[in-house]
Amino acid sequence: MAFPGARAGANPPSRVELLAAAPERLRAHVKEVALISSDQALAVLKSHYPRADLTRFGEGYAEGATEESVAALLEEARPISNVLVENLDLDPAVE
Secondary structure: OOOOOOOOOOOOOOHHHHHHHHHHHHHHHHHHHHHHHHHHHHHHHHHHOOOOOHHHHHHOOOOOOOHHHHHHHHHHHHHHHHHHHHOOOOOOOOO
16 A cells, blocks of 8 residues: 555554644645636636636626625536536545
């Protein structure tokens, strides 16, 4: 069994060391999945609308958006989000 960050021939980390490293490894994985998801969504959008200025999406929701309008947009997007997620590889990479 391979241990993350272990060198060949070195003693494997203890259970305590592995447990102590778990929260940061989970955070890193969650961030990577979020980045992959965002990349995919923006790439699909750009494939349909090649002239779309992706930098505008970095600014957040359009001016005048309310909590209610954002909630409605998120609800409308959920079924398509589920389709996009099915195309993602969400298994953590084994190092």
